[in-house]
Each structure stands twice: as structure tokens, then as C-alpha cells.
Amino acid sequence: MELNENRLAAKIYSAxxxxxxxxxxxxxxxxxxxxxxxxxxxxxxxxxxxGFRLEVGSDVYDWSxxxxxRQLRDSLVSVPTANGNIIPLLKDTIxxxxxxxxxxxxxxxxxxxxxxxxxxxxxxxxxxxxLLFADGVRGMVQDIRANEIGCVLFNDDENxxxxxxxxxxxxxxxxxxxxxxxxxxxDALGVPIDGLGEIESSGYMPVETPxxxxxxxxxxxxxLETGIFSxxxxxxxxxxxxxxxxxxxxxxKTAIAxxxxxxxxxxxxxxxxxxxGQKTSSVVQIQQTLKKHGAMDHSIIVSASxxxxxxxxxxxxxxxxxxAEYFMNKGKDVLxxxxxxxxxxxxxxxxxxxxxxxxxxEAYPGDVFYLHSRLLERAARLSDEIGGGSITAxxxxxxxxxxxxAYIPTNIISITDGQIFLESDLFFAGQRxxxxxxxxxxxxxxxxxxxxxxxxxxxxxxxxxQYREMEVxxxxxxxxxxxxxxxxxxxxxxMRMLRQKQYHPKSQHEQVITLVMALAxxxxxxxxxxxxxxxxxxxxxxxxxxxxxxxxxxxxGMLDDDLKKEIIDISTEYRNKWKM
Ligand code: ATP
Ligand code: MG
Numbered sequence: 001m002e003l004n005e006n007r008l009a010a011k012i013y014s015a016x017x018x019x020x021x022x023x024x025x026x027x028x029x030x031x032x033x034x035x036x037x038x039x040x041x042x043x044x045x046x047x048x049x050x051g052f053r054l055e056v057g058s059d060v061y062d063w064s065x066x067x068x069x070r071q072l073r074d075s076l077v078s079v080p081t082a083n084g085n086i087i088p089l090l091k092d093t094i095x096x097x098x099x100x101x102x103x104x105x106x107x108x109x110x111x112x113x114x115x116x117x118x119x120x121x122x123x124x125x126x127x128x129x130x131l132l133f134a135d136g137v138r139g140m141v142q143d144i145r146a147n148e149i150g151c152v153l154f155n156d157d158e159n160x161x162x163x164x165x166x167x168x169x170x171x172x173x174x175x176x177x178x179x180x181x182x183x184x185x186x187d188a189l190g191v192p193i194d195g196l197g198e199i200e201s202s203g204y205m206p207v208e209t210p211x212x213x214x215x216x217x218x219x220x221x222x223x224l225e226t227g228i229f230s231x232x233x234x235x236x237x238x239x240x241x242x243x244x245x246x247x248x249x250x251x252x253k254t255a256i257a258x259x260x261x262x263x264x265x266x267x268x269x270x271x272x273x274x275x276x277g278q279k280t281s282s283v284v285q286i287q288q289t290l291k292k293h294g295a296m297d298h299s300i301i302v303s304a305s306x307x308x309x310x311x312x313x314x315x316x317x318x319x320x321x322x323x324a325e326y327f328m329n330k331g332k333d334v335l336x337x338x339x340x341x342x343x344x345x346x347x348x349x350x351x352x353x354x355x356x357x358x359x360x361x362e363a364y365p366g367d368v369f370y371l372h373s374r375l376l377e378r379a380a381r382l383s384d385e386i387g388g389g390s391i392t393a394x395x396x397x398x399x400x401x402x403x404x405x406a407y408i409p410t411n412i413i414s415i416t417d418g419q420i421f422l423e424s425d426l427f428f429a430g431q432r433x434x435x436x437x438x439x440x441x442x443x444x445x446x447x448x449x450x451x452x453x454x455x456x457x458x459x460x461x462x463x464x465x466q467y468r469e470m471e472v473x474x475x476x477x478x479x480x481x482x483x484x485x486x487x488x489x490x491x492x493x494x495m496r497m498l499r500q501k502q503y504h505p506k507s508q509h510e511q512v513i514t515l516v517m518a519l520a521x522x523x524x525x526x527x528x529x530x531x532x533x534x535x536x537x538x539x540x541x542x543x544x545x546x547x548x549x550x551x552x553x554x555x556x557g558m559l560d561d562d563l564k565k566e567i568i569d570i571s572t573e574y575r576n577k578w579k580m
Contacts, residue, residue, distance in 0.1 A: 010038050013045040013053040022052075030056060058121045060106045105168040109133070110148060112160045115309040116354045119166050120148045128208055132167045135159040139166075140173045140311070143355045150355040152311035154189060175319045177326035178202030182270070185287055185301040188316040190323070193303065194287070205322040207315055211377035218383045220417075223448050224335065224392050227263030227505020228256060230435045230498040233457045233515060235420060238448025239269075239333050240381025240390040244412055246397045246404065247422030251434050253396045255502050256420065257337040258286060260394065262293045263505035264335060270327050271299040272336040274320035277313050277343030280305045293503055306343075310354070313347035321378050324391050328380070331387030336379070340396035341372055345408050369411045376415045404439075418442035432499060437464050450508065450557030455564070456515040460494070463519070467491025486524070493523050496531040508557070509550040510539050516564055517571035526575075534578060541574055 010030050012018060018026065023040070030038050034056060045053075051068070054061040062068075107121035117139060119131065129141045131151055137160050143150030153160065175190035178201040185194035192199050220238035237243045245253045261271040273290075275283045283303045290296040300323055304316035317338045324334040338344070348371055352361055361367065372395075379393035395416065397409050402423065404413065413419055418441045427434035446454050470487060474480060480488070497518050500506065506514075514535055517523070526534055543550055549567065553559065 010034075010040045010054065010056045012040065012042045013048050013055070014042070014051065015044070015046050015048065017042055017044070018052065026052075026054060030054075055106075058105045058107060058123050060104050062104070107131075107149070107166045107168075109160060109162055109164050109166055112153075112157050112162060114354050115153050115157055115311055116351075117151045117153055117157065117160060117166075118148050119151055122149055122166065122168055125149055125168055126172075128172045130169045130171050130173055132169055133160045134164040140315070142311075142351065143357065152314070152351060152355075153309070154311060173207040173315065174204050175207060175322050176201030176203070177205045177323050181300045181323060183297045183299070185283070185303060187308070188302060188304040188312040188319045190319065203326065205326055207318040207322050208374070209322070209325065209378070211374070212380045212382060216383055216386055217380050218388070219447070220381050220390075220444050221447050222381075222390075223450055223453075224260075224269065224333070225263060225267065225508065226256070226260035227507070228259055228433060229500050229506050229511055229514070230433060230437070231256070231260075231420060232449075232453065232506075232511055234437060234461050235418060235435075235440050235442035236445065236449040236453065237392065237394075237418075237442060238381075238444045239392050240379060241418075241442075241444050241448065242376050242379045242393040242395065242416040243442060244395050244397060244416040244419035245422070246399060246409060246413075246419050247434070248399055248402055248424045251422040251424055251427045252432055253398070253422060254282075254286070254339055256422075256433055257339060257394050257396060258289060259503065259505055261290060261299060261335065261337065262295045262503060264298065265294055269298070269333045269335055270324075271295065272320050272324045272334060273299060273301045274317050274336065274338050275301065275303040275305065276316050276338065276340060277304070277306045277347060278339065280307070289503070304347075310347045310350040313344065314351050317341070317344060317375055321375060321391070325378065328382060328389035328391045329387065331382075331389045333389060334391045336391055336393050338375070338393065338395040340398055341412060342398040342408055345371065363407075365407045365411065368408060369415075372412055373415050376412075417444050430499070431495060432502075435498070437461065438468065452512050452553050452557050452559035453508065453515075455559045456512040456519075458515070458519050460515065460519060464491065464494060467494065489528075490521060490524070492528050493526065493531050494518060496528050497523075497535060499532065507550075507554065509542070509553040512553050512559060513539060513542055513549075513567055513571075516559075516567045520568045520571070522568065522571045522575050534575070537578065538571060538574055542570070546570060 012026060027040055030040065038056065051063040053063065105122050105124060107119045110118045110120050125131065125141050127141055127144060131139045131141060133139060137153060137155045137157065139151040139153040141149055142152050180200045180202065184192055184196060184199055187193050220240040222239045224237045224239045225232055226237060231237065245256055247253050261273065264271055273286065283301065283305060287296065287301055290299055302316055302320040302323065304313040320336060324336045327334045345368055348368065349363060376393055376395060379391045381390040382388055395412060397412050399409055400406065404410070421436040421439040422434045423436045426436065467488070470484065471491065474484060474488065497514060517538065523531060523534065549563065
């Protein structure tokens with residue numbers, strides 16, 4: 001085997017030839033580590049003053065001054081800061097530092113360019129491992145071939161030259177995590193990019209981790225209220241669920257995610273927004289929106305913008321997920337938005353092509369499925385024994401001309417527990433949020449709804465389905481009988497009721513009262529234009545004159561028949577005296 005032949009040669013580099021005693025010690029060391037029969041050769045070199053460097057195959061043992069300095073430097077880099085005071089900690093680190101004869105594997109850069117390097121000589125590097133290049137440039141192993149390794153670089157590749165050395169770190173890619181990240185905007189490696197200073201992290205988590213096992217999970221049964229009427233009533237999302245937001249460009253996908261984040265203000269749920277391949281200006285805008293609506297202090301924005309190299313865009317969602325996992329493992333609920341996974345797939349494609357993978361592989365459905373499934377599998381509701389935390393994922397996918405049958409949308413539809421389908425036609429007709437009621441679904445469904453919402457929603461979906469059908473039928477009919485007309489009007493009223501302005505999340509009582517009132521045909525006789533003002537006035541009436549009903553719904557999440565009747569009675573009375 002080639003590998004074994006390589007390893008049979010050991011070389012010692014030093015300025016002065018080792019003494020006999022030293023040679024004997026080296027030989028003993030090598031025999032202990034690699035067995036018998038390894039030849040030992042001395043090579044004169046001025047590159048390692050004041051010590052030795054031993055190479056066995058691709059393993060390197062550095063006893064030179066330079067190597068020891070590097071060890072010291074590495075241990076100093078990892079010194080944490082305590083309240084900004086670094087000196088005492090530095091002193092401790094230096095005092096307790098002892099040089100070690102570390103075995104490290106050193107390879108050589110064969111080619112470099114476009115943020116990708118191929119490296120030879122690192123026989124044991126593993127997939128996802130971090131490699132250290134000259135000048136502290138870091139890279140991640142992404143492709144392991146017979147004689148070389150493809151590695152993506154996270155920093156500028158300007159200083160990485162062909163022939164320069166590469167060291168293994170033995171660590172997989174990770175990001176700093178912690179409470180300090182709340183309220184901040186960071187890049188895919190956890191480095192702050194909002195100009196608000198350093199972030200004190202509470203730990204370091206691998207970017208890629210296996211998803212929680214079945215035993216570690218419990219069923220999704222607690223609602224994650226988005227405050228968006230059409231979603232909470234018909235496609236409820238539970239804590240730990242994965243719900244896809246899918247639609248053409250400019251159909252309000254991001255708006256839904258942002259509204260859902262804003263609605264978590266008083267719901268004890270942390271939000272992580274991962275922006276992949278977006279303009280920096282859009283990310284800044286989202287940060288300002290969240291700040292304006294008081295949602296930024298419980299949110300983290302992870303941004304790998306369109307101008308960032310493909311490797312960063314590629315790991316951004318995994319990094320964001322690691323930050324979310326930190327909180328989930330502490331028993332907290334987290335909402336994570338991936339905006340969007342289409343651009344993530346594009347970044348992956350760029351990466352694959354640059355890594356010289358065989359043509360076609362970059363869009364191989366199996367690979368892209370694995371790309372997204374291993375990300376979305378990490379959303380979970382943990383069992384109570386391990387804290388009961390959760391990650392709810394809202395991945396976003398952009399379609400082309402409403403085509404959900406392309407391979408990325410179909411992949412992600414099959415991975416997630418449902419989808420909110422947004423439609424351009426509805427959006428331009430003014431129906432916003434442009435949720436297509438027929439094509440959207442939540443497979444967790446009623447289990448993640450409070451009893452009050454479940455009861456209030458009643459026949460809404462069926463009524464809307466009937467309305468859609470009838471609308472198509474009657475499109476060309478000029479004169480309609482009375483019953484058909486009133487059914488059409490009822491449907492139009494319901495559609496109008498589901499319209500909602502951006503940044504105006506609806507509370508639970510608002511949604512329940514509106515549903516109960518509308519499904520009891522209380523709005524009969526109102527024109528479509530009157531629907532929204534009437535509902536606004538009615539809710540205002542309830543919140544001032546019948547506060548007890550609102551608090552009862554919000555606090556108990558229950559709706560019994562008496563309460564339902566009371567709401568209908570009050571609404572009907574109000575409707576009759578409402579200015580027309
Ligand atoms: P892109 O494909 O560019 O990412 P998108 O699908 O994420 O677009 P948004 O950016 O969320 O869409 O929304 C597009 C526009 O529609 C924005 O200007 C937004 O303000 C507006 N919009 C979205 N939802 C609503 C709403 N419910 N009411 C009014 N305007 C809305
Ligand atoms: Mg968007």
C-alpha cells in the first residue's frame with residue numbers, strides 16, 4: 001500500500017545533527033508509535049532553529065522554537081475575555097503553558113483560487129474538518145479524493161500560495177454561541193458585522209450535528225402563534241414543526257417570516273433569522289424593522305449576503321441552526337427562519353462546481369436532498385427529560401412562475417411538515433398575505449392549536465373551498481339566483497377578512513372573536529369594503545366594553561358554547577347598530 005510505504009520514512013530536520021543519544025531517543029519514539037522498520041534520515045535545515053522537526057509520513061512533530069511559539073500563540077488565541085479584562089487571563093495562560101511535542105499533520109497546497117484550495121498530503125483529514133493555512137486563513141474539508149482534498153476557504157485566499165503548508169486542526173467547523181448574540185447581526189462564522197463591538201460567547205458548537213433522535217423528541221402539540229390570521233386559523237404551526245413558506249419572488253414570503261418573529265415579542269420564544277444570498281441592504285432593513293417593533297432584543301440575524309463567498313453562504317443556515325440549538329438545549333423555544341433555501345442550493349452548486357465534482361453532481365437531487373434534510377431534521381421538540389426546548393423552522397423557497405414541481409421545491413415539501421403557498425395572482429389582486437388556501441397545508445394541524453382556535457375555525461376551510469369552486473362556476477354567469485349570490489358574498493367577505501397589514505400581528509382573542517362572528521354570517525349585508533372597518537370597530541368594542549371575554553380567551557385558550565353564543569349575540573347587536 002502506498003500509504004504504508006510513505007509512512008516508512010522518517011525525517012529529522014535540524015540545523016545541527018542530532019547526537020547519538022538523541023537519535024536513539026527518536027528511534028525509540030518512532031518504534032513505539034509506528035512499529036519497527038521505519039528508516040530514520042537526518043536532513044540539515046536552517047528553517048528550524050533551536051530544535052528539531054520530525055516528519056513521519058504526513059505526521060509532523062515539532063520541537064523547534066517556531067513550533068513552540070506557534071503552540072503558545074494558539075493557546076493565547078483561545079483565551080477568553082472576562083469583562084474586557086484580558087491581562088490576568090493572559091498571565092495565567094502563559095504561566096501554565098507547557099510546550100508539547102504535538103503530532104500534527106501538515107500538507108501542501110496544490111492549487112488555490114475562487115475560495116477553494118486543493119491540498120495534498122493530509123491522509124487522515126476528515127469531512128468537515130477545519131484546516132489552517134498560512135496567515136491564519138481557515139478552510140473546511142469538503143471533498144475527499146484518493147490523493148488530495150478539496151477545501152473551501154472562509155477568508156480571503158490572497159495570502160494562500162501554491163506550495164504553502166496546511167495544518168490539520170482535528171476540529172470540525174463550529175461557531176461561537178450564547179446569550180450575547182441576542183440583538184446582534186453576525187456573519188456565517190459568528191463574527192459580528194453590525195459594528196456594535198465584540199460578542200462574549202458562552203461556548204462553541206459544531207456547525208453540523210446529528211439531529212435529535214426519535215427518543216429525544218416528543219410530539220408537537222404547543223402552538224407557535226404567528227399572529228397571521230390566515231395561518232393561525234387554517235395552517236397552525238406548532239413548536240418544533242417545520243413549515244415551508246413557498247412562492248414566486250415578491251409575494252410576501254419574507255413578510256410572513258418577519259411578522260411571525262415580531263409576534264414572538266411576549267411569547268418567550270427566541271428568533272434566529274438566517275439571510276442567505278440576499279442584498280446587505282435588505283438585511284439591514286429587516287434588522288431595523290425588527291428593532292422598530294421591539295423584536296430585535298430576542299433575535300439573532302445570521303447573514304451571508306450575496307457578496308460573501310459561496311462557502312459562507314453554504315454554511316450560514318447550519319451555523320444559524322447551531323446558535324438555535326444552544327437555546328433549545330437549554331430548554332428554550334426558538335423560531336428559525338432560513339431566507340431562502342433556493343439561494344442556499346445555488347451556493348452549494350457553485351461550491352460543487354468549484355470543487356471540480358463531476359458534472360451533474362452539483363444538481364444531483366440526492367445531494368441537494370441531503371443538503372436540506374440534514375438541516376431541517378434538526379428542528380425538533382425535545383422531550384421533557386432533556387429540557388423540553390424546541391426549534392421551529394420556517395424555511396423559505398422561491399419558485400419560478402409558481403412551479404412547485406421543480407426538484408428543490410419538491411424536495412423541501414417532502415422534508416417539511418407542511419407549506420404555506422403564496423401566489424402572485426392573489427398578491428397582485430390585493431389579497432395579502434397571498435396565502436393560497438387550497439394548496440397550503442399544515443400536517444401537524446389541529447394538534448398545534450388551542451381549543452378555542454380549533455373550535456372557532458370550524459368550517460372556514462370548507463366554506464372557502466366551496467366559495468372558490470362556485471366563483472369559478474359563476475364567472476361567466478350574468479344573473480345568479482339569490483342563494484348563490486349570498487354564498488358568493490359570504491365567501492368574498494371571508495377572503496376580505498383574511499387580509500392583514502404587515503407588522504400587525506393579531507392576538508388570539510382577536511382571531512377567535514372574528515372567526516366566530518364571521519362564520520355565524522353576522523356580516524351578511526355588508527359590502528366587501530365595509531368588512532375590514534367593521535371588524536376593526538367590533539374588536540375595539542370587545543376590547544373596551546367586554547374585556548373579560550378577551551382575557552378569558554387569551555388566558556385559558558378555551559371557548560365553550562356559552563361563550564361562543566355570547567360573542568355571536570354581542571356581534572349581532574353591534575352589527576345592527578353599526579353605521580352603514
Ligand atoms: P423576495 O422574493 O424579493 O424575497 P418576498 O417574497 O420575500 O420577496 P417580501 O419582500 O416579503 O416578498 O414582500 C414584497 C413586498 O410586498 C414588500 O414591499 C412588502 O412590504 C409587501 N407586502 C408583503 N406582505 C404584505 C402585506 N400583508 N400587506 C401589504 N404589503 C405587503
Ligand atoms: Mg424575501
